[in-house]
Amino acid sequence: MEITLRKENTVNVISAQGRMDAVSAPDFDNFLEKLLSTGETNFIIDCKNLEYISSAGLQSILKAAKKLETTGGRILLCNLQGAVKDVFEISGFDSIFEIYDSPEAALEHFNGERP
């Protein structure tokens, strides 16, 4: 899996490409953990190029989201497609995360929250 990061003001837009499985999920864990430890709180995970996700990937995202709840931060997702979208729906993760069609739409959500 390839992970890239771009910053839009206070929001970290993370693009995950390839397979988020039991082999690669620990890398994603570490990536998120580093950002969390520097005090970052706003995240968008762009799944446009994510082809596959297993329970290990879902758990990585949920674990980070649980930590962010204590700091008032959050993770939004966008661009879910194909197998990844199906796994989110089957596992009920589409009910606990806000999912947008594009990073721009997710960014608008964060922008709308600003005082």
Add this chain to the structure above:
Amino acid sequence: MKSTAKIENLPFLMRKVSARARKQGYSEERIKQIELALEEALVNVCRYAYPGACGDVEVLCRKADDKIVVDIIDTGVPFNPESVPDPELDSSSVCSRNLGGLGCFLIRKMADEIHYRRENNKNILTLVLGGHAKSAKQDQAHSKSRGNHVG
């Protein structure tokens, strides 16, 4: 395919099943679902079959009628994935959703049939994997109608 039950060996263990599904003309969508069922089953073996020790896991793959049948065999502690209850799918918030329980649930959702038996001190988990992709929406409706029944 036989290997030490370690997470880093998953791609090696899964390769042959994916190749067979591709050869049988399964769609890429269905192949990903099969890989998901297989990964979750193998992860259970890697993480829980041999607490504090190393052991092997074997993946046997055969064709039965128009379906692929996969046996996942280990000699670790007895574990029946069919006995694991479904996670709380109706949680509506991050804080109320538990981290665990998803793996066995996804195996059940992605396989057409699963069968477990303990034989000669071995766990043998059999996944029957047909060529039709599972639809998330149809499957959710089916799940509601059958409650938590496993099998």
